[in-house]
Amino acid sequence: MKYAVSTLAVAATLGSTGAAFAQTEIQFWHAFTGRLGELLAEQVEGFNASQNDYVVVQSHKGNYSETLNAGIAAFRAGEQPHVMMVFEVGTATMMAAEGAIKPVYEVMEMGGQEFDPGAYISSVTGYYTTSDGRMLSMPYNSSTPVLWVNRDLLEANGVDPDTDLSTWQQVDAVVDQLAEAGLDCPMTTSWQSWIHLENLSAYHDVPFATMENGFGGTDTELAFNGPVQIQHIAQIGEWADEGKFVYAGRRNEAGGNFRGGECALFTESSAGYAGIAAEAEFDFDVRPLPYWEGVEGAPQNTIIGGASLWVMAGHDDAEFAGVAEFFNYLASPEIQAKWHQDTGYLPITSAAGELTREQGFYEENPGTDIAVIQMTAKAPTANSKGLRLGSFDQIRGIIDEELEGVWAGDKTAEEALNSAVERGNQLLRRFEQAAN
Amino acid sequence: MEKRVTFKGIWLPLLLVAPQIVITAVFFFYPAGQAVWQSLFIPDPFGLSMQYVGLDNFRFLFDDPFYRASFVTTAVFSILVTAVSMGVALYLAVLADRLIKGSGTYRTLLIWPYAVAPAVAGVLWLFMFNTRVGVVTWYLGLLGYDWNHVLNDGEAMGLVVVASAWGRISYNFLFFLAGLQAIPRSVIEAAAIDGARFWTRFRTIVFPLLSPTTFFLLVVNIVYAFFETFGVIHTITSGGPQQATTILVYKVYSDGFVGQDLGSSAAQSVVLLVLVSILTIIQFRYIERRVHY
Numbered sequence: 001m002k003y004a005v006s007t008l009a010v011a012a013t014l015g016s017t018g019a020a021f022a023q024t025e026i027q028f029w030h031a032f033t034g035r036l037g038e039l040l041a042e043q044v045e046g047f048n049a050s051q052n053d054y055v056v057v058q059s060h061k062g063n064y065s066e067t068l069n070a071g072i073a074a075f076r077a078g079e080q081p082h083v084m085m086v087f088e089v090g091t092a093t094m095m096a097a098e099g100a101i102k103p104v105y106e107v108m109e110m111g112g113q114e115f116d117p118g119a120y121i122s123s124v125t126g127y128y129t130t131s132d133g134r135m136l137s138m139p140y141n142s143s144t145p146v147l148w149v150n151r152d153l154l155e156a157n158g159v160d161p162d163t164d165l166s167t168w169q170q171v172d173a174v175v176d177q178l179a180e181a182g183l184d185c186p187m188t189t190s191w192q193s194w195i196h197l198e199n200l201s202a203y204h205d206v207p208f209a210t211m212e213n214g215f216g217g218t219d220t221e222l223a224f225n226g227p228v229q230i231q232h233i234a235q236i237g238e239w240a241d242e243g244k245f246v247y248a249g250r251r252n253e254a255g256g257n258f259r260g261g262e263c264a265l266f267t268e269s270s271a272g273y274a275g276i277a278a279e280a281e282f283d284f285d286v287r288p289l290p291y292w293e294g295v296e297g298a299p300q301n302t303i304i305g306g307a308s309l310w311v312m313a314g315h316d317d318a319e320f321a322g323v324a325e326f327f328n329y330l331a332s333p334e335i336q337a338k339w340h341q342d343t344g345y346l347p348i349t350s351a352a353g354e355l356t357r358e359q360g361f362y363e364e365n366p367g368t369d370i371a372v373i374q375m376t377a378k379a380p381t382a383n384s385k386g387l388r389l390g391s392f393d394q395i396r397g398i399i400d401e402e403l404e405g406v407w408a409g410d411k412t413a414e415e416a417l418n419s420a421v422e423r424g425n426q427l428l429r430r431f432e433q434a435a436n
Numbered sequence: 437m438e439k440r441v442t443f444k445g446i447w448l449p450l451l452l453v454a455p456q457i458v459i460t461a462v463f464f465f466y467p468a469g470q471a472v473w474q475s476l477f478i479p480d481p482f483g484l485s486m487q488y489v490g491l492d493n494f495r496f497l498f499d500d501p502f503y504r505a506s507f508v509t510t511a512v513f514s515i516l517v518t519a520v521s522m523g524v525a526l527y528l529a530v531l532a533d534r535l536i537k538g539s540g541t542y543r544t545l546l547i548w549p550y551a552v553a554p555a556v557a558g559v560l561w562l563f564m565f566n567t568r569v570g571v572v573t574w575y576l577g578l579l580g581y582d583w584n585h586v587l588n589d590g591e592a593m594g595l596v597v598v599a600s601a602w603g604r605i606s607y608n609f610l611f612f613l614a615g616l617q618a619i620p621r622s623v624i625e626a627a628a629i630d631g632a633r634f635w636t637r638f639r640t641i642v643f644p645l646l647s648p649t650t651f652f653l654l655v656v657n658i659v660y661a662f663f664e665t666f667g668v669i670h671t672i673t674s675g676g677p678q679q680a681t682t683i684l685v686y687k688v689y690s691d692g693f694v695g696q697d698l699g700s701s702a703a704q705s706v707v708l709l710v711l712v713s714i715l716t717i718i719q720f721r722y723i724e725r726r727v728h729y
Contacts, residue, residue: 394695
């Protein structure tokens with residue numbers, strides 16, 4: 001089937017150009033369906049139509065975890081694709097697999113493509129870059145958490161919808177008012193570990209893990225049980241106890257509560273834009289993620305979530321050249337600006353951000369630039385470049401479990417975070433052992 | 437007295453069981469052997485390197501209080517799933533057995549859920565009990581009950597048990613019904629003439645005669661609860677809240693396929709294999725004695 005489709009694609013291209021030479025095929029495995037899948041397919045078609053040497057064949061392999069598994073299984077069988085989409089928490093796993101991957105900077109050099117790392121937005125690419133500035137994978141879809149506000153609910157419950165919500169202290173006052181007015185869901189969140197621990201740490205310039213959050217080596221240890229994190233989780237736990245915070249689930253289940261108009265405040269990825277804009281039957285706006293007033297260095301910058309494209313080893317140079325050309329196409333300002341505007345994901349180059357501004361998109365869609373500003377206002381520090389931790393998907397699972405203990409009132413914030421750190425560290429030691 | 441059919445030579449019986457043995461070897465012994473082998477290593481996900489660690493994977497597991505707690509969770513879950521699915525199936529089978537008209541329709545309807553894949557069944561139940569838009573949640577809310585399986589341990593366990601048992605009821609129903617229909621009418625009629633009422637007949641005649649079926653289903657259902665329920669758990673709770681619904685096989689799946697920790701995952705498979713073997717031996721040694729063939 002795979003071959004049938006690609007043969008067809010080759011035949012179609014040959015037919016249209018009339019050229020009688022073979023094209024090099026590039027396999028691209030990804031995890032997107034629905035609207036995102038369509039937009040991705042559009043990019044691939046655009047690239048295939050733009051030149052005659054290469055054909056990119058995209059195939060959907062399930063969700064992020066399934067795509068990664070499919071890639072790993074394929075590599076073990078010697079049938080790996082050229083390009084594979086891997087979510088950000090899989091970064092350390094891919095990096096540690098030295099013989100299995102081909103770093104993007106090498107691919108770009110081999111392909112003879114002009115590659116200027118400076119053109120990229122460092123807080124986006126930093127997550128996927130070595131400490132000495134070499135890009136290992138190509139950021140594809142990156143987003144960052146922001147605060148979504150249901151303006152109608154605020155107004156209906158006697159809160160000025162334009163009230164300042166930049167700090168958690170201000171949020172505390174607002175959820176108090178909302179709960180007193182009888183609202184069932186003053187605040188909710190999706191992706192609790194990503195937003196309320198990983199980003200919280202970066203935003204307040206405190207470490208999530210030692211050794212520059214794992215960038216410095218696999219002998220890193222978790223450190224998110226510091227005073228800033230404990231105080232934050234304790235505060236949300238208190239809200240949960242008083243009915244001011246509603247926990248809906250580990251992933252983005254809470255999106256339904258917000259889009260359905262039940263919750264006033266919602267911390268969620270900036271990429272939630274498309275869904276909220278499509279479904280919300282109320283007046284909403286986007287605010288920067290709140291920070292704790294009085295914590296030194298806050299607000300620093302937030303970090304990204306999403307996925308990047310990894311190049312798998314074991315292919316011909318000619319094929320790598322094709323990958324390089326494909327990546328160059330993806331990074332072009334026009335493609336990036338379109339992707340940014342269609343999806344709410346961050347642009348990966350400053351040029352794409354500029355282009356979006358020139359096109360007047362931010363003026364027409366107020367708030368869509370907040371994520372970009374939040375990411376780029378300050379140069380990232382060692383605590384806010386990103387995270388590079390092995391077994392991170394599992395560590396997030398542990399964090400979810402422990403936080404559920406806090407929301408249910410079974411544990412204090414301190415107990416939960418200490419336990420999460422201890423359990424997570426055991427997994428990091430195993431990962432270190434496997435990687436060395 | 438056991439009745440046995442004996443063959444004269446050795447070759448014909450060997451030939452006859454050969455296909456089964458080959459299949460078992462290829463699909464069970466070979467992978468099980470590989471799991472045992474892998475459980476002694478910490479491999480990297482891509483298979484680029486392997487580190488021999490002896491029994492460290494097992495030590496790591498049993499040092500983890502959450503893993504030890506998972507045995508209790510698994511026991512509770514398996515007993516509940518087996519009891520619910522067999523109890524309901526037996527009840528329905530007894531009713532269907534007494535039907536004279538329209539029994540075909542009832543049977544077809546009751547067998548239907550078996551065709552639903554576990555993961556899909558999970559999603560169906562999740563929709564009904566969704567904390568926000570679930571129909572059942574809504575009705576419970578009218579009765580003043582605040583359903584929240586996302587944070588409540590007991591409710592989460594109840595939900596995954598019901599969702600796992602639901603599809604199995606059909607399967608058990610089929611076997612119970614066949615078992616009931618194989619019981620000679622004359623025995624039951626004789627008892628009835630002697631004045632035994634329905635409940636007495638069921639307790640003293642039907643249930644004992646049904647015991648081979650019940651025993652078979654007990655073994656099969658426990659194996660099902662142990663191994664085939666991770667689809668349901670994955671879609672409904674992902675093992676949460678906290679670790680309230682993390683049964684052993686779900687942990688094998690999530691450590692292996694989400695965490696890429698193949699060494700630990702293999703060690704857990706070995707533990708599970710040993711556990712189920714012991715359970716099956718116990719069942720055959722102690723419970724089977726009470727079975728009348």
